[in-house]
Amino acid sequence: MILVLSHDAYEQGTDPVISWLLHHKANFLKISIGDLLGAKIPYKVDIDRQDIVVNGISFKDKISVIWHRRFMGEMNHFLNFESVHAANLRGEVRKEIDVFMEYLSTLLKNKKWLTSFQKININKIEALNIAQDCGLIIPKSCIVNNREEALKFWNQHPEGVITKTISGSRGHYIHENDTYVMLTTDMTQDRMEDLPAFFLPTLFQAKVKADFEIRVFYLDKQFFPTAILTPKSARSVDRKMDNNTVSTHFVPYQLPAEIMEKLNVFMEKIGLNTGSIDLMKCQDGSLVFLEVNPVGQYSAESERCNYKIEKSIAEWLIKQDN
Amino acid sequence: MNIKGIETIFDDKLLAQLPPTYRYLVRIESSTFKEHFTGYRFSKSERHFSKNFINANAYKPLSEIVYQDIK
Numbered sequence: 001m002i003l004v005l006s007h008d009a010y011e012q013g014t015d016p017v018i019s020w021l022l023h024h025k026a027n028f029l030k031i032s033i034g035d036l037l038g039a040k041i042p043y044k045v046d047i048d049r050q051d052i053v054v055n056g057i058s059f060k061d062k063i064s065v066i067w068h069r070r071f072m073g074e075m076n077h078f079l080n081f082e083s084v085h086a087a088n089l090r091g092e093v094r095k096e097i098d099v100f101m102e103y104l105s106t107l108l109k110n111k112k113w114l115t116s117f118q119k120i121n122i123n124k125i126e127a128l129n130i131a132q133d134c135g136l137i138i139p140k141s142c143i144v145n146n147r148e149e150a151l152k153f154w155n156q157h158p159e160g161v162i163t164k165t166i167s168g169s170r171g172h173y174i175h176e177n178d179t180y181v182m183l184t185t186d187m188t189q190d191r192m193e194d195l196p197a198f199f200l201p202t203l204f205q206a207k208v209k210a211d212f213e214i215r216v217f218y219l220d221k222q223f224f225p226t227a228i229l230t231p232k233s234a235r236s237v238d239r240k241m242d243n244n245t246v247s248t249h250f251v252p253y254q255l256p257a258e259i260m261e262k263l264n265v266f267m268e269k270i271g272l273n274t275g276s277i278d279l280m281k282c283q284d285g286s287l288v289f290l291e292v293n294p295v296g297q298y299s300a301e302s303e304r305c306n307y308k309i310e311k312s313i314a315e316w317l318i319k320q321d322n
Numbered sequence: 323m324n325i326k327g328i329e330t331i332f333d334d335k336l337l338a339q340l341p342p343t344y345r346y347l348v349r350i351e352s353s354t355f356k357e358h359f360t361g362y363r364f365s366k367s368e369r370h371f372s373k374n375f376i377n378a379n380a381y382k383p384l385s386e387i388v389y390q391d392i393k
Contacts, residue, residue, distance in 0.1 A: 010364060010374035018370045030371035163343055172357075173347070175331045179355045180347035185328075191346065200341040 001027045001062045002317045003111075005071035008032035012299050013310075014069055020314030027321065029057065033071055037078045037097065050107055065112040065320040067313070068120060069295050072101070112320045114220075114313070115294050119271045124168040124291050125203070127270060134266040136259075136289040140206040147195040153204050154192050160207035161187045168291060208288050210280040214253055216263070217298045217309050219316060220273045223260055224309055226301040227253035227281070250304035259287055267292075274313075324351035 002021065006014040014030075021028050031054065035041045043054040051060035075097065081089045105117035128138045140157065143166065144150050154161045164184045172181040185191075187204065217224040230248045255263075263277060266289075276296025280288040302309035326349040330337065337345055353360050359376075367375040 004371075008371075008373055010359070010372065010376060012376075015367075015370050015372055015375060018372075022369055032371070165341070165343060173331055174352060177352055178326060179350050179352045179358065180329075180331050181350060181355075182343055183348050185343055185346040191342075194345075195342055196338065200339075202341045202343065 001029060001057070001064060002321050003059065003063045003066045004028060004030040005066060005068045006030060006032060007070055007073055008034040009074065011070055011073075013295070013297055016299065016310035017067070017313045017317075020311050021317070024314065024318055026314070026318050028317075029054070029063075033074050034077070037075075045104070045107075052104060052107060059108060063108070063111055065114070065317055066108060067114045067317055068117060069115065072120070114274055114317065115272065120294055122270060122272070122292070122294055125166060127292055128289070130269050131266050131289040134262050134269060136262050136266060137286055138289050139208050141203065143201050143203050145201050146198050147192075148197075150187075150195055150202070150204060151192055153206075154187060154189075157206040159209055161192075161204050162207055163187055163202055163204050166201065166203045168293065208280045208290075209283050210288070211283055212281050214255075214279040214281055214287070215296075215301055216255065216277040216279065217296070217301060217307070218263065218267060218272075218275050218277055218292075219309070219312055221264055222312065223255055223263070224298075224301065224305070224307045224312075225253040225255045226250050226305050226307075250301055252305045252307070256287070323356065324354040325349070326351060 004014065004018065004021075018028075018030065031041075036043070041055060043052065045052050049060070051058055053059070057063075075094075078097070079090045079094060081093075083089060101117070108117075125141075125143070128141060132138050142149075142153050144153065162184050165182065170182055172179050174180075186207075212230070213228045215226045215228060217226075228248060228250055230245070259279075267273065267275065270292070272292065272294055275292040275294045276298060277292045278290040280290060282288060298309045301307060328346050329349050330345050330347050332340065332344055352358060362376060364374040364376060366373050
């Protein structure tokens with residue numbers, strides 16, 4: 001049986017896979033964090049037998065493969081407390097849930113996972129070093145906490161410098177009729193000079209002189225690469241701002257065999273069997289590794305390149321279950 | 323997506339406690355920000371275990387165009 005760990009609400013990468021599981025009449029069960037925390041379904045964790053029983057289904061006996069995708073994403077709904085002690089309660093309840101989830105993942109550690117529980121939040125800076133060790137080119141990068149060092153780095157890179165979050169997270173804040181999103185930021189001279197003398201550790205990277213960006217969906221040694229072509233005149237420092245413009249085109253791309261070999265080694269070293277890998281195709285012909293997102297969205301590339309990635313994921317899960 | 327500019331919603335006191343990235347947020351008109359799914363009509367599907375469900379889009383016809391480097 002296939003176990004899907006995902007959202008209770010809309011999750012664009014999960015539902016199309018479930019449609020294919022239904023089409024193939026696959027034996028599957030989907031569970032959300034809401035099911036476990038929101039008193040929606042009865043379950044028992046049998047510690048003596050080291051088993052989880054949900055709706056009478058023994059995970060130990062019945063589950064063979066687990067697709068883990070954005071399962072903890074709705075956790076914050078369960079941490080809203082109206083109390084003067086809210087901050088304490090949030091911290092304590094979060095710890096209870098984290099330890100509980102960690103135990104559940106331990107009970108299921110011998111199952112076949114598509115993104116193991118421990119690898120859902122990889123360290124993106126460490127990923128750069130692992131990519132480098134695998135022979136991939138990475139952007140010149142540094143984390144600094146002061147203007148002087150940041151300016152020194154900026155002066156060393158006349159091609160320009162960007163900054164983005166260390167974790168890869170992307171906050172957004174709704175205010176009146178607008179949404180404020182944190183994306184990759186171009187650090188112009190004005191912005192560099194406006195930096196305070198000291199600040200929280202911040203990631204700076206040299207800009208890559210790129211012809212275009214490549215998004216690769218990776219599934220257990222299968223590659224689904226998409227070139228994202230935007231005319232230079234219309235290109236933003238963060239591709240997400242260009243995705244839906246008329247001048248941006250998504251087309252299938254053939255990765256060089258050498259890069260695929262390196263990416264296979266990289267994914268094995270980092271412990272991922274799926275992920276969305278971002279690369280830059282440089283003007284000199286080289287490919288630069290930017291990052292891997294263990295649970296990246298893939299529907300835009302799948303739809304526009306006709307890759308049917310959701311069908312491949314469903315069929316991969318079914319194959320592991322048989 | 324209607325991008326209105328780069329600015330912040332945080333005051334100087336708060337910005338002093340945050341990484342510099344919070345100074346340069348992209349301001350987007352919410353109704354045009356696709357990730358909010360504004361204007362979408364959701365259904366629900368018990369078979370998908372989903373309380374907010376949208377049918378997947380239809381595929382486009384195959385173009386057979388593959389972008390690759392020719393040396």
